[in-house]
Amino acid sequence: MNSRETHLLQEFERMHGLFSDWKGGRELWGKRLLRMQQWLEEARALAPEIADWIGIYLKESTVREHSGTDLILGPFIGAETEHVRIPIDRGICGLALREERLVNVRDVRADSRHIACSLSTRSELVIPLADRSGKFVAELDIDSNKLDAFTESLERVFREKCGFFAEVWVPKS
Numbered sequence: 001m002n003s004r005e006t007h008l009l010q011e012f013e014r015m016h017g018l019f020s021d022w023k024g025g026r027e028l029w030g031k032r033l034l035r036m037q038q039w040l041e042e043a044r045a046l047a048p049e050i051a052d053w054i055g056i057y058l059k060e061s062t063v064r065e066h067s068g069t070d071l072i073l074g075p076f077i078g079a080e081t082e083h084v085r086i087p088i089d090r091g092i093c094g095l096a097l098r099e100e101r102l103v104n105v106r107d108v109r110a111d112s113r114h115i116a117c118s119l120s121t122r123s124e125l126v127i128p129l130a131d132r133s134g135k136f137v138a139e140l141d142i143d144s145n146k147l148d149a150f151t152e153s154l155e156r157v158f159r160e161k162c163g164f165f166a167e168v169w170v171p172k173s
Contacts, residue, residue, distance in 0.1 A: 021065040029063075035168045037075040043140060043161050044077050047154055053078030053118065053143040056129070057086065057093050062137040071097065074138065081117045091115035096126035096139050104155060106148040117143065125150040127158055129165040137169060 036056055044051045055076025060068035071093055073084040088094045092114055096103045105124045108114040114124065121143040129138040140162055144150065150158075 023063060023065055032169065033075060039165065039168045040075050040077060040140075043142075043158065046157050046161060050144045050146060050149045050154065051077075051142050052145045053081075053121070053141075055081075055141050056138050057097075057141055058138045059088075059097060059136070062131075062135075071139070078143070079118060083115060083117050086115065092124055092126050093139060093141055096128055097136060100128050100136050102127045102155065102159060104150050106150070118145075120145045122147040123149040125155065125158060127162045129162055129169075131169045132166040138165070140165075 040054060040056060044054045053076065055078070056074040057071040058074045060070045060072050063072060069088045071086040071088060073081070086093050088098060090113075092103050092105055092108075092111070095113060103124075103126045105111050105114060108116070108121055108124050123144045123146060125140075125142045125144075127140045128136045129140055131137050140158065142150070142158070
């Protein structure tokens with residue numbers, strides 16, 4: 001493998017959580033990431049006119065053998081973002097997993113906790129995702145370019161979809 005190929009592979013692994021110290025091994029995570037991507041596409045299809053960017057942030061401690069506390073960007077749909085790693089003590093994403101609750105920010109420009117990934121984002125919905133034991137392992141992050149985009153009805157729709165995430169976390173053999 002030449003140096004450019006090596007560099008691209010390392011960058012892909014950093015962006016999508018393919019590390020040398022995966023918990024459960026690289027094969028399990030290959031399957032898991034594919035299933036997460038498919039699940040994410042289904043989630044976006046619930047409100048494509050609202051979900052301008054949608055992605056899954058994984059708790060580093062559930063992904064890697066070492067005990068990091070950051071959130072690591074997994075599969076996403078939308079524009080590239082420089083926020084591939086977020087400290088758990090920062091932003092709306094950190095808040096949702098620290099407090100293990102849904103966070104709906106109706107106007108991100110009015111909330112100082114918001115980490116701007118795009119200047120066009122106006123509202124954000126973040127929902128923690130649990131494995132089969134109920135342990136929160138990741139979160140669904142949805143950004144919309146519309147102000148006050150996530151109604152109570154949409155919250156319920158996305159929360160219901162998130163209830164099925166445990167099936168994605170444990171791939172079928």
